[in-house]
Amino acid sequence: MSAHLHAAGDATATPPASLADALRTLRQPATIRQRCTAITLAASQGESAHFTIDRSRLAAVAMRIATLTRARFPSLTIPYHSRWRHFEAGGVDRKDQLDARLAGRSHVAVARSRIDLALISVLLDAGAGPDWRYLEAATGLHFTRSEGLAVASFDAFMAGRFSSDPGDPYRVDAVALLKLQADDLRAVFQVRDDNPLVGLDGRAALLRSLGAALRAQPQVFTTVGQPGHLFDALTHHRHAPALNHHHPQPGGHHHQVGAARILGALLDAFSAIWPSGQWLVSGDQRVPLGDAWPHPAAGGSGPSAGWVPFHKLSQWLTYSLLEPFEWAGVQVTGLDELTGLPEYRNGGLLLDAGVIVPRDPAFAASPRTPADPWVIEWRALTVALLDELAPLVRAELSVTAEQLPLACILEGGSWAAGRQIAAERRLGGPPPLAIVSDGTVF
Numbered sequence: 367m368s369a370h371l372h373a374a375g376d377a378t379a380t381p382p383a384s385l386a387d388a389l390r391t392l393r394q395p396a397t398i399r400q401r402c403t404a405i406t407l408a409a410s411q412g413e414s415a416h417f418t419i420d421r422s423r424l425a426a427v428a429m430r431i432a433t434l435t436r437a438r439f440p441s442l443t444i445p446y447h448s449r450w451r452h453f454e455a456g457g458v459d460r461k462d463q464l465d466a467r468l469a470g471r472s473h474v475a476v477a478r479s480r481i482d483l484a485l486i487s488v489l490l491d492a493g494a495g496p497d498w499r500y501l502e503a504a505t506g507l508h509f510t511r512s513e514g515l516a517v518a519s520f521d522a523f524m525a526g527r528f529s530s531d532p533g534d535p536y537r538v539d540a541v542a543l544l545k546l547q548a549d550d551l552r553a554v555f556q557v558r559d560d561n562p563l564v565g566l567d568g569r570a571a572l573l574r575s576l577g578a579a580l581r582a583q584p585q586v587f588t589t590v591g592q593p594g595h596l597f598d599a600l601t602h603h604r605h606a607p608a609l610n611h612h613h614p615q616p617g618g619h620h621h622q623v624g625a626a627r628i629l630g631a632l633l634d635a636f637s638a639i640w641p642s643g644q645w646l647v648s649g650d651q652r653v654p655l656g657d658a659w660p661h662p663a664a665g666g667s668g669p670s671a672g673w674v675p676f677h678k679l680s681q682w683l684t685y686s687l688l689e690p691f692e693w694a695g696v697q698v699t700g701l702d703e704l705t706g707l708p709e710y711r712n713g714g715l716l717l718d719a720g721v722i723v724p725r726d727p728a729f730a731a732s733p734r735t736p737a738d739p740w741v742i743e744w745r746a747l748t749v750a751l752l753d754e755l756a757p758l759v760r761a762e763l764s765v766t767a768e769q770l771p772l773a774c775i776l777e778g779g780s781w782a783a784g785r786q787i788a789a790e791r792r793l794g795g796p797p798p799l800a801i802v803s804d805g806t807v808f
Contacts, residue, residue, distance in 0.1 A: 388670035393633040395703045401664040401674040406750035408663035416740050418723045427719045432762035435778030447776035449686035452516030456507045477694035478594025482538040484686040485593045487519040495564040522554040540591025543577030565803050575639035626703040629684040659742045701771040706752030708745035710797040711784030717798045718787045733800040736807045
Protein backbone atom coordinates (compact mmCIF):
# COMPACT_ATOMS: atom_id res chain seq x y z
CA MET A 367 0.00 0.00 0.00
CA SER A 368 1.42 3.38 -0.97
CA ALA A 369 1.88 6.36 1.30
CA HIS A 370 -1.05 8.02 -0.46
CA LEU A 371 -3.30 5.10 0.38
CA HIS A 372 -2.28 5.23 4.03
CA ALA A 373 -3.03 8.95 4.01
CA ALA A 374 -6.48 8.33 2.55
CA GLY A 375 -7.21 5.68 5.15
CA ASP A 376 -6.11 8.01 7.93
CA ALA A 377 -8.77 10.51 6.83
CA THR A 378 -11.40 8.64 8.80
CA ALA A 379 -9.49 8.98 12.09
CA THR A 380 -10.88 11.66 14.41
CA PRO A 381 -8.42 14.54 14.84
CA PRO A 382 -8.10 16.32 18.20
CA ALA A 383 -10.57 19.12 18.84
CA SER A 384 -8.18 21.96 17.98
CA LEU A 385 -7.28 20.40 14.65
CA ALA A 386 -10.90 19.51 13.92
CA ASP A 387 -11.89 23.15 14.45
CA ALA A 388 -9.05 24.30 12.20
CA LEU A 389 -10.07 21.84 9.49
CA ARG A 390 -13.66 23.07 9.60
CA THR A 391 -12.37 26.62 9.20
CA LEU A 392 -10.12 25.75 6.27
CA ARG A 393 -12.88 23.82 4.51
CA GLN A 394 -15.31 26.74 4.43
CA PRO A 395 -15.57 28.85 1.26
CA ALA A 396 -15.83 31.95 3.46
CA THR A 397 -12.33 31.25 4.75
CA ILE A 398 -10.99 30.98 1.21
CA ARG A 399 -12.38 34.45 0.51
CA GLN A 400 -11.17 35.94 3.78
CA ARG A 401 -7.61 34.67 3.44
CA CYS A 402 -7.34 35.60 -0.26
CA THR A 403 -8.75 39.07 0.46
CA ALA A 404 -6.19 39.58 3.23
CA ILE A 405 -3.34 38.67 0.88
CA THR A 406 -4.77 40.96 -1.82
CA LEU A 407 -5.04 43.83 0.65
CA ALA A 408 -1.37 43.39 1.55
CA ALA A 409 -0.42 43.45 -2.13
CA SER A 410 -2.58 46.53 -2.68
CA GLN A 411 -0.67 48.29 0.10
CA GLY A 412 2.67 47.55 -1.53
CA GLU A 413 3.60 44.82 0.95
CA SER A 414 4.05 42.02 -1.59
CA ALA A 415 7.51 40.98 -2.70
CA HIS A 416 6.04 39.44 -5.84
CA PHE A 417 3.20 41.57 -7.26
CA THR A 418 1.52 44.91 -7.61
CA ILE A 419 -2.12 45.28 -8.62
CA ASP A 420 -3.36 47.62 -11.36
CA ARG A 421 -7.09 47.96 -10.77
CA SER A 422 -7.37 50.55 -13.55
CA ARG A 423 -7.36 47.59 -15.94
CA LEU A 424 -10.29 45.77 -14.33
CA ALA A 425 -12.87 47.64 -16.41
CA ALA A 426 -11.26 46.47 -19.67
CA VAL A 427 -11.15 42.90 -18.38
CA ALA A 428 -14.82 43.09 -17.41
CA MET A 429 -15.63 44.40 -20.89
CA ARG A 430 -13.68 41.52 -22.47
CA ILE A 431 -15.56 38.97 -20.36
CA ALA A 432 -18.94 40.58 -21.06
CA THR A 433 -18.29 40.82 -24.80
CA LEU A 434 -17.22 37.20 -24.98
CA THR A 435 -20.19 36.13 -22.87
CA ARG A 436 -22.64 37.86 -25.24
CA ALA A 437 -20.94 36.31 -28.25
CA ARG A 438 -21.08 32.81 -26.77
CA PHE A 439 -24.53 33.12 -25.17
CA PRO A 440 -26.54 35.83 -26.99
CA SER A 441 -29.65 35.18 -24.89
CA LEU A 442 -27.57 35.37 -21.70
CA THR A 443 -28.89 31.96 -20.72
CA ILE A 444 -25.55 30.78 -19.42
CA PRO A 445 -24.90 27.34 -17.96
CA TYR A 446 -22.67 26.70 -14.98
CA HIS A 447 -18.91 26.44 -15.35
CA SER A 448 -18.81 22.69 -15.13
CA ARG A 449 -17.23 19.53 -16.45
CA TRP A 450 -20.49 18.94 -18.31
CA ARG A 451 -19.56 21.75 -20.73
CA HIS A 452 -16.44 19.81 -21.71
CA PHE A 453 -18.57 16.72 -22.31
CA GLU A 454 -20.23 18.79 -25.06
CA ALA A 455 -16.93 19.30 -26.93
CA GLY A 456 -17.26 19.16 -30.70
CA GLY A 457 -21.00 19.73 -30.45
CA VAL A 458 -21.60 16.12 -29.30
CA ASP A 459 -24.28 15.53 -26.63
CA ARG A 460 -22.44 12.92 -24.59
CA LYS A 461 -24.76 13.33 -21.61
CA ASP A 462 -27.55 12.11 -23.85
CA GLN A 463 -25.44 9.04 -24.68
CA LEU A 464 -25.03 8.27 -20.99
CA ASP A 465 -28.71 8.89 -20.25
CA ALA A 466 -29.68 6.43 -22.98
CA ARG A 467 -27.59 3.75 -21.26
CA LEU A 468 -29.19 4.58 -17.90
CA ALA A 469 -32.78 4.47 -19.18
CA GLY A 470 -35.09 2.64 -16.80
CA ARG A 471 -33.06 3.29 -13.67
CA SER A 472 -34.43 5.31 -10.75
CA HIS A 473 -33.61 9.01 -10.57
CA VAL A 474 -31.35 8.27 -7.58
CA ALA A 475 -29.40 5.62 -9.50
CA VAL A 476 -29.08 7.97 -12.48
CA ALA A 477 -27.85 10.77 -10.20
CA ARG A 478 -25.24 8.45 -8.67
CA SER A 479 -23.92 7.52 -12.10
CA ARG A 480 -23.73 11.13 -13.26
CA ILE A 481 -21.89 12.07 -10.06
CA ASP A 482 -19.48 9.17 -10.58
CA LEU A 483 -18.70 10.38 -14.09
CA ALA A 484 -18.25 14.02 -13.10
CA LEU A 485 -16.06 13.13 -10.13
CA ILE A 486 -13.71 10.78 -11.94
CA SER A 487 -13.42 13.16 -14.88
CA VAL A 488 -12.65 16.18 -12.68
CA LEU A 489 -10.00 14.26 -10.78
CA LEU A 490 -8.35 13.52 -14.12
CA ASP A 491 -8.64 17.14 -15.22
CA ALA A 492 -5.33 18.60 -14.15
CA GLY A 493 -3.30 20.20 -16.93
CA ALA A 494 -2.63 18.04 -19.97
CA GLY A 495 0.44 19.87 -21.25
CA PRO A 496 0.82 21.47 -24.69
CA ASP A 497 1.72 18.37 -26.73
CA TRP A 498 -1.08 15.94 -25.86
CA ARG A 499 -4.26 15.26 -27.84
CA TYR A 500 -7.03 12.65 -27.86
CA LEU A 501 -8.70 11.01 -30.85
CA GLU A 502 -12.36 10.18 -30.23
CA ALA A 503 -12.98 6.95 -32.10
CA ALA A 504 -16.73 7.45 -32.45
CA THR A 505 -16.45 10.82 -34.19
CA GLY A 506 -12.90 10.95 -35.55
CA LEU A 507 -12.45 14.30 -33.78
CA HIS A 508 -9.25 15.34 -32.04
CA PHE A 509 -9.37 17.19 -28.72
CA THR A 510 -6.68 18.76 -26.54
CA ARG A 511 -6.35 20.12 -23.01
CA SER A 512 -9.43 20.04 -20.75
CA GLU A 513 -11.83 19.02 -23.53
CA GLY A 514 -9.57 16.13 -24.52
CA LEU A 515 -9.26 14.93 -20.93
CA ALA A 516 -13.05 15.14 -20.56
CA VAL A 517 -13.79 13.15 -23.72
CA ALA A 518 -11.15 10.55 -22.90
CA SER A 519 -12.44 10.07 -19.36
CA PHE A 520 -16.03 9.93 -20.67
CA ASP A 521 -15.08 7.17 -23.11
CA ALA A 522 -13.28 5.26 -20.36
CA PHE A 523 -16.29 5.60 -18.06
CA MET A 524 -18.66 4.37 -20.76
CA ALA A 525 -16.36 1.41 -21.36
CA GLY A 526 -16.61 0.44 -17.68
CA ARG A 527 -12.94 1.07 -16.90
CA PHE A 528 -13.75 2.47 -13.45
CA SER A 529 -16.23 -0.27 -12.45
CA SER A 530 -15.37 -3.70 -11.10
CA ASP A 531 -18.78 -5.09 -12.11
CA PRO A 532 -19.21 -5.92 -15.83
CA GLY A 533 -22.95 -6.00 -15.24
CA ASP A 534 -22.91 -2.37 -14.02
CA PRO A 535 -20.26 -0.58 -16.08
CA TYR A 536 -21.60 2.96 -15.70
CA ARG A 537 -20.23 3.58 -12.25
CA VAL A 538 -17.03 4.16 -10.28
CA ASP A 539 -16.11 1.86 -7.41
CA ALA A 540 -13.28 1.35 -4.94
CA VAL A 541 -12.23 -2.09 -6.18
CA ALA A 542 -11.61 -0.85 -9.72
CA LEU A 543 -9.81 2.29 -8.56
CA LEU A 544 -7.46 0.47 -6.23
CA LYS A 545 -6.23 -1.62 -9.17
CA LEU A 546 -5.58 1.32 -11.49
CA GLN A 547 -1.99 1.84 -12.60
CA ALA A 548 -0.32 4.45 -14.75
CA ASP A 549 -0.29 2.02 -17.68
CA ASP A 550 -4.08 1.77 -17.49
CA LEU A 551 -4.37 5.54 -17.80
CA ARG A 552 -1.73 5.51 -20.51
CA ALA A 553 -4.16 3.43 -22.59
CA VAL A 554 -7.16 5.57 -21.62
CA PHE A 555 -5.43 8.77 -22.71
CA GLN A 556 -3.64 7.31 -25.76
CA VAL A 557 -0.26 8.33 -24.32
CA ARG A 558 2.78 7.58 -26.48
CA ASP A 559 6.25 9.03 -26.86
CA ASP A 560 4.85 11.37 -29.48
CA ASN A 561 1.69 12.11 -27.43
CA PRO A 562 2.90 12.84 -23.88
CA LEU A 563 0.56 13.66 -21.00
CA VAL A 564 2.00 15.35 -17.93
CA GLY A 565 1.38 13.91 -14.47
CA LEU A 566 0.28 10.42 -15.49
CA ASP A 567 1.72 8.72 -12.39
CA GLY A 568 0.20 11.38 -10.15
CA ARG A 569 -3.26 10.87 -11.65
CA ALA A 570 -3.07 7.12 -11.14
CA ALA A 571 -1.94 7.55 -7.53
CA LEU A 572 -4.76 10.04 -6.96
CA LEU A 573 -7.39 7.57 -8.19
CA ARG A 574 -5.95 4.80 -6.01
CA SER A 575 -6.10 7.18 -3.05
CA LEU A 576 -9.73 7.89 -3.95
CA GLY A 577 -10.40 4.16 -3.93
CA ALA A 578 -8.87 3.84 -0.46
CA ALA A 579 -10.93 6.77 0.85
CA LEU A 580 -14.14 5.26 -0.58
CA ARG A 581 -13.38 1.88 0.95
CA ALA A 582 -12.60 3.46 4.32
CA GLN A 583 -16.04 5.15 4.51
CA PRO A 584 -18.67 2.46 3.86
CA GLN A 585 -21.16 4.39 6.01
CA VAL A 586 -21.31 6.98 3.21
CA PHE A 587 -20.27 5.12 0.07
CA THR A 588 -21.53 1.61 0.93
CA THR A 589 -19.40 -1.53 0.78
CA VAL A 590 -19.11 -1.04 -2.98
CA GLY A 591 -17.34 2.29 -2.47
CA GLN A 592 -19.30 4.24 -5.08
CA PRO A 593 -18.79 8.04 -4.89
CA GLY A 594 -22.27 8.69 -6.29
CA HIS A 595 -23.71 7.70 -2.91
CA LEU A 596 -22.81 11.22 -1.87
CA PHE A 597 -26.19 12.04 -3.42
CA ASP A 598 -27.94 9.84 -0.86
CA ALA A 599 -25.91 11.28 2.01
CA LEU A 600 -26.82 14.86 1.09
CA THR A 601 -30.48 14.34 0.18
CA HIS A 602 -31.73 11.61 2.53
CA HIS A 603 -31.75 12.15 6.28
CA ARG A 604 -31.19 8.51 7.10
CA HIS A 605 -27.74 8.63 5.47
CA ALA A 606 -26.72 12.05 6.76
CA PRO A 607 -25.14 11.03 10.13
CA ALA A 608 -22.03 10.01 8.19
CA LEU A 609 -21.51 13.72 7.46
CA ASN A 610 -21.25 14.30 11.17
CA HIS A 611 -21.35 18.08 11.51
CA HIS A 612 -24.51 18.72 9.48
CA HIS A 613 -26.93 17.98 12.35
CA PRO A 614 -29.50 15.89 10.49
CA GLN A 615 -33.10 15.62 11.59
CA PRO A 616 -35.26 12.50 11.21
CA GLY A 617 -37.30 12.53 8.06
CA GLY A 618 -37.29 11.91 4.35
CA HIS A 619 -36.00 13.51 1.17
CA HIS A 620 -34.27 16.91 0.92
CA HIS A 621 -35.26 18.99 -2.10
CA GLN A 622 -32.58 21.59 -1.37
CA VAL A 623 -28.88 21.45 -0.62
CA GLY A 624 -26.38 24.28 -0.22
CA ALA A 625 -23.42 24.49 -2.60
CA ALA A 626 -21.12 25.00 0.38
CA ARG A 627 -22.52 21.85 1.94
CA ILE A 628 -21.64 19.84 -1.18
CA LEU A 629 -18.11 21.25 -1.03
CA GLY A 630 -17.87 20.50 2.69
CA ALA A 631 -18.98 16.91 2.15
CA LEU A 632 -16.40 16.45 -0.62
CA LEU A 633 -13.63 17.88 1.55
CA ASP A 634 -14.67 15.80 4.56
CA ALA A 635 -14.63 12.65 2.46
CA PHE A 636 -11.68 13.24 0.15
CA SER A 637 -9.25 15.86 1.54
CA ALA A 638 -6.69 13.17 2.30
CA ILE A 639 -6.44 12.00 -1.31
CA TRP A 640 -4.60 15.15 -2.41
CA PRO A 641 -0.84 14.54 -2.19
CA SER A 642 0.07 18.21 -1.80
CA GLY A 643 2.38 17.51 1.12
CA GLN A 644 0.62 20.15 3.22
CA TRP A 645 -0.25 19.08 6.78
CA LEU A 646 -1.80 20.74 9.81
CA VAL A 647 0.23 19.69 12.86
CA SER A 648 -0.53 19.86 16.59
CA GLY A 649 1.82 18.00 18.87
CA ASP A 650 2.14 14.45 17.55
CA GLN A 651 -1.09 14.74 15.56
CA ARG A 652 -1.23 15.80 11.94
CA VAL A 653 -3.92 15.85 9.27
CA PRO A 654 -3.59 16.44 5.52
CA LEU A 655 -4.86 19.76 4.18
CA GLY A 656 -4.94 19.12 0.46
CA ASP A 657 -4.92 22.30 -1.65
CA ALA A 658 -4.11 24.73 1.19
CA TRP A 659 -0.81 26.58 1.51
CA PRO A 660 1.00 28.87 3.93
CA HIS A 661 1.26 32.62 3.37
CA PRO A 662 2.45 35.27 5.84
CA ALA A 663 -0.41 37.66 5.00
CA ALA A 664 -3.22 35.08 5.18
CA GLY A 665 -4.25 36.03 8.72
CA GLY A 666 -6.64 34.00 10.83
CA SER A 667 -6.34 32.67 14.36
CA GLY A 668 -5.66 29.37 16.10
CA PRO A 669 -4.08 26.39 14.35
CA SER A 670 -5.44 27.47 10.95
CA ALA A 671 -3.73 30.87 11.06
CA GLY A 672 -1.39 31.57 8.18
CA TRP A 673 -2.96 29.03 5.84
CA VAL A 674 -4.76 30.00 2.66
CA PRO A 675 -7.06 27.25 1.33
CA PHE A 676 -7.99 27.08 -2.35
CA HIS A 677 -9.48 23.59 -2.82
CA LYS A 678 -9.46 24.30 -6.53
CA LEU A 679 -10.26 20.81 -7.85
CA SER A 680 -12.77 20.21 -5.04
CA GLN A 681 -14.56 23.45 -5.95
CA TRP A 682 -14.37 22.58 -9.66
CA LEU A 683 -15.94 19.26 -8.69
CA THR A 684 -18.63 21.03 -6.67
CA TYR A 685 -19.46 23.23 -9.67
CA SER A 686 -19.61 20.06 -11.78
CA LEU A 687 -22.04 18.39 -9.35
CA LEU A 688 -24.56 21.25 -9.32
CA GLU A 689 -26.30 19.92 -12.42
CA PRO A 690 -26.50 16.23 -11.39
CA PHE A 691 -28.26 17.36 -8.21
CA GLU A 692 -30.55 19.75 -10.09
CA TRP A 693 -31.34 17.19 -12.81
CA ALA A 694 -32.47 14.87 -10.01
CA GLY A 695 -34.90 17.49 -8.72
CA VAL A 696 -32.75 18.91 -5.90
CA GLN A 697 -32.37 22.70 -5.79
CA VAL A 698 -28.83 23.86 -5.04
CA THR A 699 -28.73 27.11 -3.07
CA GLY A 700 -26.00 29.58 -2.16
CA LEU A 701 -24.05 29.26 -5.40
CA ASP A 702 -22.02 32.40 -4.79
CA GLU A 703 -20.66 31.04 -1.53
CA LEU A 704 -18.19 29.16 -3.74
CA THR A 705 -15.23 31.13 -5.09
CA GLY A 706 -13.61 31.60 -8.45
CA LEU A 707 -11.10 28.95 -9.45
CA PRO A 708 -7.42 29.92 -9.12
CA GLU A 709 -5.88 28.17 -12.08
CA TYR A 710 -4.22 28.79 -15.44
CA ARG A 711 -7.06 30.47 -17.30
CA ASN A 712 -8.59 32.79 -14.68
CA GLY A 713 -5.22 33.61 -13.18
CA GLY A 714 -3.64 33.81 -16.62
CA LEU A 715 -6.29 36.31 -17.73
CA LEU A 716 -5.39 38.63 -14.87
CA LEU A 717 -1.67 38.33 -15.60
CA ASP A 718 -2.03 38.80 -19.36
CA ALA A 719 -4.42 41.72 -18.93
CA GLY A 720 -2.01 43.53 -16.59
CA VAL A 721 -4.22 43.50 -13.50
CA ILE A 722 -1.81 41.28 -11.56
CA VAL A 723 1.64 42.73 -12.27
CA PRO A 724 4.69 40.62 -11.36
CA ARG A 725 7.56 42.64 -9.95
CA ASP A 726 10.00 40.36 -11.78
CA PRO A 727 9.57 40.82 -15.55
CA ALA A 728 11.24 37.42 -16.06
CA PHE A 729 8.63 35.67 -13.92
CA ALA A 730 7.89 33.08 -16.62
CA ALA A 731 11.49 32.13 -17.30
CA SER A 732 11.36 28.90 -15.28
CA PRO A 733 8.52 26.55 -14.32
CA ARG A 734 7.14 26.93 -10.81
CA THR A 735 5.57 24.52 -8.34
CA PRO A 736 2.23 24.90 -6.51
CA ALA A 737 4.20 25.38 -3.26
CA ASP A 738 6.13 28.35 -4.66
CA PRO A 739 5.19 31.48 -2.65
CA TRP A 740 4.84 33.31 -5.99
CA VAL A 741 2.20 30.79 -7.12
CA ILE A 742 0.37 30.81 -3.77
CA GLU A 743 0.08 34.58 -3.89
CA TRP A 744 -0.91 34.69 -7.56
CA ARG A 745 -3.72 32.22 -6.86
CA ALA A 746 -4.93 34.22 -3.85
CA LEU A 747 -5.01 37.42 -5.89
CA THR A 748 -6.95 35.57 -8.59
CA VAL A 749 -9.70 34.51 -6.19
CA ALA A 750 -10.13 37.98 -4.70
CA LEU A 751 -9.94 39.85 -8.01
CA LEU A 752 -12.52 37.56 -9.62
CA ASP A 753 -14.88 38.71 -6.87
CA GLU A 754 -14.07 42.31 -7.78
CA LEU A 755 -14.68 41.60 -11.46
CA ALA A 756 -18.06 39.93 -10.95
CA PRO A 757 -20.15 43.09 -10.29
CA LEU A 758 -18.37 44.89 -13.15
CA VAL A 759 -19.28 42.08 -15.57
CA ARG A 760 -22.88 42.08 -14.35
CA ALA A 761 -23.08 45.84 -14.86
CA GLU A 762 -21.79 45.49 -18.42
CA LEU A 763 -24.46 42.87 -19.11
CA SER A 764 -27.22 44.68 -17.13
CA VAL A 765 -28.00 41.62 -15.01
CA THR A 766 -28.23 40.93 -11.30
CA ALA A 767 -26.17 38.58 -9.15
CA GLU A 768 -29.18 36.27 -9.02
CA GLN A 769 -29.35 36.21 -12.82
CA LEU A 770 -25.62 35.74 -13.24
CA PRO A 771 -24.00 33.90 -10.33
CA LEU A 772 -20.25 33.50 -10.27
CA ALA A 773 -20.58 29.96 -11.65
CA CYS A 774 -22.01 31.48 -14.85
CA ILE A 775 -19.49 34.33 -15.02
CA LEU A 776 -16.73 31.73 -14.97
CA GLU A 777 -18.39 29.90 -17.86
CA GLY A 778 -19.47 32.95 -19.83
CA GLY A 779 -16.85 34.14 -19.13
CA SER A 780 -13.59 34.53 -17.39
CA TRP A 781 -12.19 31.08 -18.17
CA ALA A 782 -12.84 31.49 -21.89
CA ALA A 783 -11.39 35.01 -21.77
CA GLY A 784 -8.22 33.61 -20.23
CA ARG A 785 -7.91 31.19 -23.11
CA GLN A 786 -8.74 33.95 -25.61
CA ILE A 787 -6.11 36.42 -24.40
CA ALA A 788 -3.50 33.65 -24.18
CA ALA A 789 -4.11 32.81 -27.85
CA GLU A 790 -3.70 36.49 -28.75
CA ARG A 791 -0.37 36.73 -26.97
CA ARG A 792 1.35 33.36 -27.53
CA LEU A 793 1.40 30.90 -30.39
CA GLY A 794 -0.82 27.95 -29.49
CA GLY A 795 -2.38 29.80 -26.55
CA PRO A 796 -0.40 28.42 -23.60
CA PRO A 797 -0.85 30.17 -20.23
CA PRO A 798 1.59 32.94 -19.30
CA LEU A 799 3.56 30.68 -16.97
CA ALA A 800 4.35 27.00 -16.55
CA ILE A 801 3.57 25.02 -13.40
CA VAL A 802 5.40 21.80 -12.61
CA SER A 803 2.35 19.60 -12.11
CA ASP A 804 1.87 16.10 -10.78
CA GLY A 805 -1.68 16.16 -12.18
CA THR A 806 -3.38 16.77 -8.82
CA VAL A 807 -3.49 20.57 -8.33
CA PHE A 808 -3.52 22.26 -11.75
